[in-house]
Amino acid sequence: MSEKRIVVLTGAGISAESGIRTFRDGDGLWEEHRIEDVATPQAWQADPMFVWRFYQSRRRQMKEVEPNPAHHALADLADRHANFTLITQNVDDLHERAGNMSTIHMHGSLKTLRCEVSGQREERMEEHDLRDEFLTCTCCAVAQRLRPDIVWFGEMPMHIEDIYEAVEGCDTFLVVGSSGHVYPAANLVNVANAAGAKTVLVNLEAPSNADAFTEIHLGKAGEILPGILEQLS
Ligand code: APR
Numbered sequence: 114m115s116e117k118r119i120v121v122l123t124g125a126g127i128s129a130e131s132g133i134r135t136f137r138d139g140d141g142l143w144e145e146h147r148i149e150d151v152a153t154p155q156a157w158q159a160d161p162m163f164v165w166r167f168y169q170s171r172r173r174q175m176k177e178v179e180p181n182p183a184h185h186a187l188a189d190l191a192d193r194h195a196n197f198t199l200i201t202q203n204v205d206d207l208h209e210r211a212g213n214m215s216t217i218h219m220h221g222s223l224k225t226l227r228c229e230v231s232g233q234r235e236e237r238m239e240e241h242d243l244r245d246e247f248l249t250c251t252c253c254a255v256a257q258r259l260r261p262d263i264v265w266f267g268e269m270p271m272h273i274e275d276i277y278e279a280v281e282g283c284d285t286f287l288v289v290g291s292s293g294h295v296y297p298a299a300n301l302v303n304v305a306n307a308a309g310a311k312t313v314l315v316n317l318e319a320p321s322n323a324d325a326f327t328e329i330h331l332g333k334a335g336e337i338l339p340g341i342l343e344q345l346s
Contacts, residue, residue, distance in 0.1 A: 118196040119345065120283040120310075121187060122301055126290020126317055128205055130181040130335040133174065137292050138317075153266050161258075166245050168261040171204075172223045173243045180211035183289065183334035188212030190342045198279040200272075202291060202298050204263055217279075219270040219298065226259035228252050234262055270297060280304045285345060289315045289334050293322035302326060315341060 286305030
């Protein structure tokens with residue numbers, strides 16, 4: 114019997130117990146900031162320093178948080194299971210720090226910045242990279258401003274072909290900690306269902322796309338995911 118192909122998609126809920134705010138919970142980031150002010154290309158054009166400082170504060174926070182048991186449970190599953198793909202909507206590095214080194218970041222990453230001219234990425238997480246001044250690239254003869262390496266609303270998610278290929282070919286599709294508000298991520302459960310996969314959700318509360326899942330487990334991922342993954346592999 115060939116090994117089951119497991120694909121996991123995570124959202125902000127998996128990092129909540131590490132102390133990273135989600136977006137749409139009561140104390141979520143979008144309760145305090147308008148998306149159009151900090152997470153669109155137009156916002157960056159209109160007031161780059163305001164956008165830059167929003168991301169610099171989230172980049173600084175990455176130095177203060179640790180993976181939680183949910184991140185570690187997924188890293189253990191990946192160690193036990195050859196046919197495993199982890200996709201995240203999150204831009205933190207907690208999956209990598211738990212051990213999932215080939216995590217697919219479909220909405221970008223806080224650790225890297227992108228040259229506005231060449232599009233090249235560079236990791237800039239030293240103390241002097243985390244202040245409020247703009248940073249410039251090392252790839253151009255005349256240094257150019259670096260932008261957050263984040264997929265803003267209105268921009269294309271990253272690695273979308275690889276993501277659809279993995280989901281279309283999986284036997285089990287697990288979503289952890291996502292409200293199912295943002296597409297195309299929120300549609301992946303339908304792609305998995307169409308491919309005949311078993312679809313499982315682990316979330317604090319029922320999200321808007323709850324009906325699409327074969328199995329739903331409500332609770333905190335850090336508390337219930339380890340036990341659920343024991344049965345999955
Ligand atoms: N354990 C499990 N689920 C949790 C926990 C927890 N400890 N805490 C919160 N949740 C759930 C919430 O119930 C909610 O359904 O996580 C979900 C978080 O939803 P959002 O804040 O909308 O985050 P997400 O779904 O990842 O947002 C998707 O939207 O703003 C964009 O680019 C941003 O990647 C983000 C995308």
